[in-house]
Amino acid sequence: MNVEKIIKTEKEIPLESRTLIHFMLVNNKIIEVFSSVLKPFDVSLQQFNVLRILRGQKGRPANLSTLNERMVTKMSNTTRLVDKLIVKGFVCRITCPSNRRKVEITITPEGKKVLKQIDEQISKAEKNILKNLTPKELEQLNNLFNKF
């Protein structure tokens, strides 16, 4: 992936700007791949993230602020995100009995089933995106990311 070729510029870009542009270009590619995997399941990247968080709860219900806190990309409207998952039958929401301000959100068996299918595809996509990188290079990347 050559930055100058992709954004079609002839002039040399300063190393710092170049790195950040490069960063965003790769990120766009990652999101594009993930989105295309998720599309047939009619689930957005954010919705997928919520489903995975809920499964990670192992039965324990999560409330909205917990979800928001754990999401990779925090967004300002988790209520409506959950609304969509409810319509699809993938999650279930009840008001918390001990504190009626809160809600308890859980993943349904149907949601778990779909999530399992998605996971397989996503896992393949991940391997494909990273096919040119060795485990050592992945470690290296993670270490560099830690410096941000």
Next chain:
Amino acid sequence: MNVEKIIKTEKEIPLESRTLIHFMLVNNKIIEVFSSVLKPFDVSLQQFNVLRILRGQKGRPANLSTLNERMVTKMSNTTRLVDKLIVKGFVCRITCPSNRRKVEITITPEGKKVLKQIDEQISKAEKNILKNLTPKELEQLNNLFNKF
């Protein structure tokens, strides 16, 4: 930036998934910083990108497909993006005399002036985001990104 701490999970994430999540987390941070720099100027990241492309044209007008092709994040509606810049007086659009299907978009002196101010702030922000990385590490990052 510790991934597990940020997304608040206790379990170990496989290296591949972890890298991609880490990638997105850092990207979100970058976008967040950029957006907050741009906010006072009432210019979005995409609009900023268009302005920079137009300046890079050095007077030569650009048409919509050229803009779209050169944008870091391609979006499906460059028309409306340009509309907003016109309202702000930062760019100018006329239909191309030699081919009336096309349009000719140029940056205005006002646009150039604002862009210069933004550039200074963005440059500072870039340095700040990357303050913990040496030039060598930046090169290393770019090389790793090339493998995607």
Next chain:
DNA sequence: CTACAACAATTGTATATACAAATGTAATTC
């Protein structure tokens, strides 16, 4: 126990983005 502050989620509204269909123009084919 009443008033007030803090909390958690929801709703309203404006803007942004994705995708498809439509418009207007130019080039090509017969």
Next chain:
DNA sequence: GAATTACATTTGTATATACAATTGTTGTAG
């Protein structure tokens, strides 16, 4: 040169997201 195809942009519409204001509930100070 009329019909068709391809091109470049615009418009329509549905959905997504950001941000602020609102609602309903709980905790707390006096």
